[in-house]
Amino acid sequence: MNGWTGKILVVDLTQGEITEEGLDPRVAKDYIGGRGFGIQRLLREVDPSCDPLSPENALVMAAGPLTGTKAPTGARYMITTKSPLTGSITCSNSGGHFPAELKRAGLDLIVFRGKASEPVYLWVENGMAELRSARHVWGKSTHETDEILRGETSPDARTACIGPAGEKRVLFASVMNDRDRAAGRSGVGAVMGSKNLKAVVVRGTTQVPLHDPKAFNDLVKRLLARFKDSLKGGKHPLNLHGTAITVMATQNFGVLPTRNFQQGTFPGWEEIHGETLTRRFLLRPKACFSCPIGCGRVTRVDTPEFQGEGEGPEYETVYAMGSNCGVNDLAAVTKANYICNEMGLDTISMGSTIACAMELYERGHLPESDIGGPLRFGDGRALVELT
Known part of the structure; x- marks a missing residue:
């Protein structure tokens, strides 16, 4: 087959x-x-x-x-x-x-x-x-x-x-x-x-069976050549800055989840953008199997209270734990991402849950006595502690 x-x-x-x-x-x-x-x-x-x-x-x-x-x-x-x-x-x-x-x-x-x-x-x-x-x-x-x-x-x-x-x-x-x-x-x-x-x-060390391996490999070569030509001698934006580069597009379209989806734009978006991630934390890009793009990020945070090393964050994590929680501290977002990966937690659901709690607190529906302290939008330290 x-x-x-x-x-x-x-x-x-x-x-x-x-x-x-x-x-x-x-x-x-x-x-x-x-x-x-x-x-x-x-x-x-x-x-x-x-x-x-x-x-x-x-x-x-x-x-x-x-x-x-x-x-x-x-x-x-x-x-x-x-x-x-x-x-x-x-x-x-x-x-x-x-x-x-x-x-x-x-x-x-x-x-x-x-x-x-x-x-x-x-x-x-x-x-x-x-x-x-x-x-x-x-x-x-x-x-x-x-x-x-x-x-x-x-x-x-x-x-x-x-x-x-x-x-x-x-x-x-x-x-x-x-x-x-x-x-x-x-x-x-x-x-x-x-x-x-x-x-x-x-x-595994076996090859996936193909009907015509030569024709398949020739097609792959043509596809890769077209991909390379489309870059015009440069690199793919996702290779340069990862999926977090999408923050700019969603911000410009007014659909960047912000403050528990109450808003569609985030004033601090540039501080959590993919280019900022590259400049501050990127060690090297990383690719999945047989992928010419390499949008993965291997990163390291040296900020004392958020130190760590791992992969990510991806766009979804950046909005869920960043803009949607009102947090523009990319070090805090990246640290929360590391914790989720090691504990085996979905960063989107985790960020959305924390964002909901932040809104409930600010609206007076979540007493400080129930959570052990204040929980306001923009608090990167609270984001990491709750994660």
């Missing part, structure tokens, strides 16, 4: 059993991959009325036919489940290198059923899979988990894991892959935590 490996892994966490299924060619044709595969499979697995955090819910990790190939930006996968945050079906996606490694390990989908009796992680290497104890990493941050599990499997492996937020079933917990890439929306991390599933670790 060209573009697909043809294999689905079904993991029954309750029984501790792993089985393989073939991918139905008709399903591949009708649903293509990623979101389509995930939704189609979830509807087969789950009673729509089930409790999202019960063993009756399922969680599906699915890649698309271009994932793991040389196709530019073909580096994403989808996590599909019933959301504990919305009570409806959700699809949360992420990039990085884990999705390509999943395909190169020989899998199109992984379906998780039930709940393990104790914390476990799934280790997959070129199609061979086993469940292992994760007791020693339960309670660890996503970064610690990534380091420990790659140390005991393969230094070339890629991980997707939850942090303490997912373990505690926070309703907007994320699944973090490659340390700082997030399948962040709708509480997919909480579902993993409810199943006692700490991580999925994959290592």
Whole structure:
């Protein structure tokens, strides 16, 4: 099957059993991959009325036919489940290198059923899979988990894991892959935590099958040449300044979320703009698998009270924890982003929750005695403390 490996892994966490299924060619044709595969499979697995955090819910990790190939930006996968945050079906996606490694390990989908009796992680290497104890990493941050599990499997492996937020079933917990890439929306991390599933670790060295590899590679070369020509000898703005460069466009259009969405423009937007991030904190850009753009940011903050190093923040984090909280201190926003990534929290939901609390406080609906101090828009220190 060209573009697909043809294999689905079904993991029954309750029984501790792993089985393989073939991918139905008709399903591949009708649903293509990623979101389509995930939704189609979830509807087969789950009673729509089930409790999202019960063993009756399922969680599906699915890649698309271009994932793991040389196709530019073909580096994403989808996590599909019933959301504990919305009570409806959700699809949360992420990039990085884990999705390509999943395909190169020989899998199109992984379906998780039930709940393990104790914390476990799934280790997959070129199609061979086993469940292992994760007791020693339960309670660890996503970064610690990534380091420990790659140390005991393969230094070339890629991980997707939850942090303490997912373990505690926070309703907007994320699944973090490659340390700082997030399948962040709708509480997919909480579902993993409810199943006692700490991580999925994959290592693959096989190539994704193609109908005509030469024609495919020639097409990729033409696409990359067109991309390069469009830059006219320069670099892509997203490579130079990351997705946070979008702050300027949304500000100019009057749609930059500000002060809990009460306004669409932010007076301090230039202080949280992508160019400011580049000038103050950027160490180097970083690209997902087979991506010619490289919009990722590896950053470091030296401001004493907000010191740290990691990836990001992306545009969504900058508006959610910056302008939407009235915060123009990019060091505080970046530090809050680091904390969310390590704890496995969705930065959009976290920022929006804090922004709502700030508005409630300023309107007199949230007493200072309930939160231990003042909570006003623009307070970067409070943003970090609440995160």
